[in-house]
Amino acid sequence: MRKSWAGIAAAVLLGVTATSATAAEQQPQRIIGGGPIQITQAPWQVGLLLTDANFTFRDSSIRGRFFCGGSIVDATHIVTAAHCMFPAEGYEAQPEDIEVLVGATRLGNGLTVPDEGTRIPVASIQRDQRFVDGGNYAHDYTVLTLAQPIQFSDRAQPIQLATPEEQVLYRTNGQSAFVSGWGSTIPYPADFQGDPPSDRPTDLKQVGVDIVDDATCSSIYSSAGLDFTEEVCAGDRVNGGRDACQGDSGGPLVTLSDNVPILIGIVSFGGGCGDARAPGVYAEVVAQRAFLKADAGPAIRNIARPTLTGTPRVGETLTCNPGTWTSAPTFTYRFARVGGGTLSGPGGAPTYVPVDADAGTQVICEVAGTNAAGTRTVQTTAVTIAARPQAPTPPPTPTPQPPSTPGPDRAAPRITSLTMTSIFRPTTTGSSPFATASAVTRRGGRLSFRLSEAARVQLTITRLANAVGPKSRCGFARTKASDLKRVALQTRSLAAGRNTLTVSGRVNGRPLPRGRYAVRLHARDAAGNLASPRTVTFTVC
Structure with a gap:
């Protein structure tokens, strides 16, 4: 029996956009949502059974003898909700009214005679005395002490209580949790009028829910008058259809820590069942950890x-x-x-x-x-682990060598970049420069070149032909052996680097006659090495 507080409908609808379909239309037939599980998947889950048939049940959500869920925290203690201790109006249950059903997946025919599990009487009830029946569900905690210890097996195991360190994580990360029980599977909206619908499930069910932050939950349930220091909310705020419902009260809200299931909440109340606008509200375990299990000890995870x-x-x-x-x-x-x-x-x-x-x-x-x-x-x-880095190898110490006497210079000088400029006009590639006889006579030409080292250079001018063609092309006739004649010779010592030599436009005081000429440049260094000669040609028209 999860209670549905009378003021919830107004609270959840205040400032919240309604969905286009009810939770029942979106998610039919649930705990709300999820599906059946075996008790071995949640061996801490127990059911609370009423044994006293001497009073009349007035709450239509209580059928037969089953009325709430609970969780095993050790061999002799069960935690459940305080409101479960009020199974009928004006009546608070006594220890002899309650038995705890341990190790059962199915409740049995008509929920009256469980067909599996073990029924254990309750010896005492410790309810949080601050809880007020019919109030706002603050302090919704109860501890049941069993008359005999539970025999643990794969169907019955205690669950550890969440610690403050784990509370920080599940609240900060908004992680998922799951809730289980034998409660109603019929969802209905928070603003439903009249008695809530219910059915008679017999199989244990479980559903995953998302933890909702305190600010959002406090805003939704603002009229409940809770400060949410002892509550945690969980559900599906997007689609709805995942929730606890009537009959799941007192049952476990569980998450994992270090792959260990931990109890973080006890099913308390909510607006409707499975309504996206109204997540379920759970009494938070961390807030009353010592009360729920006085000898819980500092769980280590x-x-x-x-x-x-x-x-x-x-x-x-x-x-x-x-x-x-x-x-x-x-x-x-x-x-x-x-x-x-x-x-x-x-x-x-x-x-x-x-x-x-x-x-x-x-x-x-x-x-x-x-x-x-x-x-x-x-x-x-x-x-x-990587290997130790290798230390750099120092360079070998050079062996002192005796001074050596230089041998003979065998490298010949080189002449590069030989061009003739000044009075000669450029022609197409591969052709010789040419000039008029008067210009040659007046100004001469200039050889430009690079010399690789200091050397003595010799410049020789040789006439190759004396019969030339039309002036427009300044061509020449076939060369005859009798035309070849050295007409000038110059010798000069030059340093290495870029150098120039002037080609005179006169020989022996006379102008160069028309014809084709070759200028050949030789170079010899101080060691007597002779450079390969370089030649340029020009034509006097």
Whole structure:
């Protein structure tokens, strides 16, 4: 019997956009949503059965003897909702009114005689005395003490209570949880009028829900007068259709921490069942952890895995960071190679410097957290150790050599970039420069070249032909052997680098006659090496 508070309909509709279809149309036949499970999938789940038939049930959601869910926290204690202790108006249940059904998947025919599981009487009830029946469901907590201990098996196991460290994570991350029970599978909207619809489920069901942040939930249920320090909300705010409902009250809202199921809430109340506008409200376990299980102890779980930092290389320091744990344990550390081979004993320092034998192997750090609840060991992800970097090889020390006497200079000088400029006009590629006889006589020409080293150069002018063609082309006739004649010779010593020599337009005081000429340049260095000669030609028209 999950209660549906009378003021919820107005609260959820205030400032909230209605969906185009009801939750019943969107998600038919649920706990609300989800599907059937075996008790081995939620072995902490129990059902509460009424044994006293001497009063009349006035709540139409209570049928037969089953009326609420609960969770096993140890062999003799069950946590459930305080409002479950008021099965009829004006009547608070006594220990002899209640039996706890443990290890059952099905409730049985007509919900009156369970066909499986174990029924255990209740010895005492500790209800949070701040809870007010018919009020706003604040402090909705109750602990039942059993008359005999539960025999644990795969069908009956205790669930650990969430710690403050885990509360920070599931509230901050908005992670998923799941709720289970034998409650109604018929969804209905928060603003439904009249008695809520209900059915008679017999199989245990479970559904996943999303945790809703406190600000949103407080706004939705603003008229409930709750400060939400003792509540957590969960449901489906997008599509609806995932929720607890009548008959699921007192049952578990569970999430995983370090792959361990933990109890974070107790089914309390909500607006309708499966309405996207009104997530379910659960009494939060962390708020009353000590009350729900006085000897719960500081449960130890790793909720953020240890890590190795530092450069994974021989000679470098690796540091083992323990990660995040519940309930402030003390830590011991052990480094080891994957596949065997302890590198440092338990209790050692959280640092390790790999040696040459570790090169190419994988190393992990094993962190053991210990407190009054016991010890839990968790490993880091393995890292591969690289070899020690090689020290740079120093250059060899040069061997002193006796001074050597230079041998003879055998390299000939080179003449490069030989061109003739000044009075000669350029012609097409491959043709010789040419000039008029008067211009040659008046100004001469200029040879430009580069000399690779200091040398003595010799310039020779030779006439190749004396019969030339039309002036327009300044061509020449076939060369005859009798036409060849050296007409000038110049000799000069020059330094290395760019150099120039002037070609005179007169020979022996007389102008160069018309004809074709070759200018050849020789060079000889001080060692007597002779350069390959370079030649340019020009024509006097």
